[in-house]
Amino acid sequence: MCGLCGIFTEMHWTAAPVSTARPGLGRTQLAAAAAEIAAESGVRIAVWGQGFRVIGPTGRTEIVADLAALWRAIDRLGRAQPDPLGEPRR
Amino acid sequence: MNEPIAVDILTGFLGSGKTSMIRRLVEGRALRETAILVNEFADLPVDGQLIGLSGASASVIGDRCLCCVTDGNLRAAIVALIEGQADGRTPSFRRILIETSGIADPTPLIATLATDPILKARVRLGRVVTLIDLCHGAATLDESAEAMAQLIAADIVLLTKAELAEAGAAERLADRIGAINPIARTFAAGGFDPFDRALLPDQALPPRAARSFTATAATPIHDRIAASVLTTDAPVAWARFAAWLSLLLHRHGDTILRVKGSVGIETADGSIGVVVQSVRHVVHKPEHVPADPDAPRTALVVIARGLDHERLVASFHRHVTADKGVDIAQ
Numbered sequence: 001m002c003g004l005c006g007i008f009t010e011m012h013w014t015a016a017p018v019s020t021a022r023p024g025l026g027r028t029q030l031a032a033a034a035a036e037i038a039a040e041s042g043v044r045i046a047v048w049g050q051g052f053r054v055i056g057p058t059g060r061t062e063i064v065a066d067l068a069a070l071w072r073a074i075d076r077l078g079r080a081q082p083d084p085l086g087e088p089r090r
Numbered sequence: 091m092n093e094p095i096a097v098d099i100l101t102g103f104l105g106s107g108k109t110s111m112i113r114r115l116v117e118g119r120a121l122r123e124t125a126i127l128v129n130e131f132a133d134l135p136v137d138g139q140l141i142g143l144s145g146a147s148a149s150v151i152g153d154r155c156l157c158c159v160t161d162g163n164l165r166a167a168i169v170a171l172i173e174g175q176a177d178g179r180t181p182s183f184r185r186i187l188i189e190t191s192g193i194a195d196p197t198p199l200i201a202t203l204a205t206d207p208i209l210k211a212r213v214r215l216g217r218v219v220t221l222i223d224l225c226h227g228a229a230t231l232d233e234s235a236e237a238m239a240q241l242i243a244a245d246i247v248l249l250t251k252a253e254l255a256e257a258g259a260a261e262r263l264a265d266r267i268g269a270i271n272p273i274a275r276t277f278a279a280g281g282f283d284p285f286d287r288a289l290l291p292d293q294a295l296p297p298r299a300a301r302s303f304t305a306t307a308a309t310p311i312h313d314r315i316a317a318s319v320l321t322t323d324a325p326v327a328w329a330r331f332a333a334w335l336s337l338l339l340h341r342h343g344d345t346i347l348r349v350k351g352s353v354g355i356e357t358a359d360g361s362i363g364v365v366v367q368s369v370r371h372v373v374h375k376p377e378h379v380p381a382d383p384d385a386p387r388t389a390l391v392v393i394a395r396g397l398d399h400e401r402l403v404a405s406f407h408r409h410v411t412a413d414k415g416v417d418i419a420q
Contacts, residue, residue, distance in 0.1 A: 026328075029328075030333060032329065071341075082337060084337050085341070085401050
């Protein structure tokens with residue numbers, strides 16, 4: 001069961017095909033995947049309500065609504081800007 | 091809530107035959123139940139008058155190029171059509187067809203349809219049909235960034251003015267078009283309706299693009315615009331794919347011109363397929379796609395300027411398909 005057929009006009013595209021039965025689980029999975037790909041930035045990411053909470057290495061925190069806003073927050077808070085085309089960390 | 095109305099786009103450079111095609115479709119009654127919006131660059135909307143004389147319901151959006159006016163004018167024109175239909179002022183229609191001006195980059199228009207808070211609840215992007223004329227098309231692609239943008243946005247390319255072209259021109263141009271935009275299906279313009287879904291069903295990718303495994307350099311003239319095809323047979327975790335693509339577009343959205351394809355997603359019950367497509371930074375709402383047993387479960391074409399194909403493929407597999415022992419499946 002996926003959520004594509006649900007009508008959420010303000011839904012970010014990354015949230016669309018997650019489980020409608022357990023939307024919280026979908027956000028948890030997005031947070032885990034985002035933290036993994038952004039590991040070099042040193043931020044921690046947690047689900048916060050309908051969005052995410054980003055905690056930088058210095059403890060500065062931002063609340064964001066979706067992944068698009070999440071990456072901008074990580075660029076501000078993190079110690080490095082994650083690049084999926086970058087070389088893997090050793 | 092009503093189903094969003096499909097908005098199809100007809101684009102193509104100056105003189106490529108857009109208005110002639112609309113006239114032919116109108117006269118052949120192919121555009122019944124279609125509201126036509128014409129973006130006319132000239133002060134005198136001659137094209138609009140011609141279309142109006144053909145008996146279709148036509149409106150003219152503004153007096154500037156559509157790529158410059160994807161704001162209130164477009165929104166107002168579409169909303170007026172929908173509300174006019176609701177209260178009976180406008181004849182009933184089931185889809186909207188926008189003819190862009192010849193010098194328009196359709197990218198802002200497509201972005202507006204996907205992101206405008208008023209529009210995105212009421213309409214969805216249908217298909218983009220781009221006309222390229224066989225006499226001047228190759229030179230126009232060399233010289234015009236707008237013509238290149240029209241090609242990159244295309245789902246279907248129609249080659250026009252074959253009667254005026256030299257022998258072999260169609261084959262040469264089709265090869266070049268396929269190298270720049272393998273997402274598009276290319277046909278010789280003829281007596282058919284390129285917006286007819288019964289004749290040309292929607293599909294995530296043409297079979298040739300979905301089965302290609304290598305990038306093809308298009309031409310050095312355009313700063314190395316090239317297409318890469320990312321494929322994998324095993325279903326992927328949506329969260330991992332979504333994080334990867336959204337970060338990729340966040341970081342490299344200026345060079346990634348278009349992404350389109352199907353993605354096979356892991357679910358508790360097996361897998362489902364969705365179509366994902368973006369134009370520049372804007373990703374359209376993913377849609378279900380029927381399973382195709384002959385195609386890879388995930389086949390994604392990425393059209394980019396100056397992007398290292400090997401690095402892109404390695405990134406896709408490192409971040410999306412690799413089994414890292416982390417349970418982030420649906």
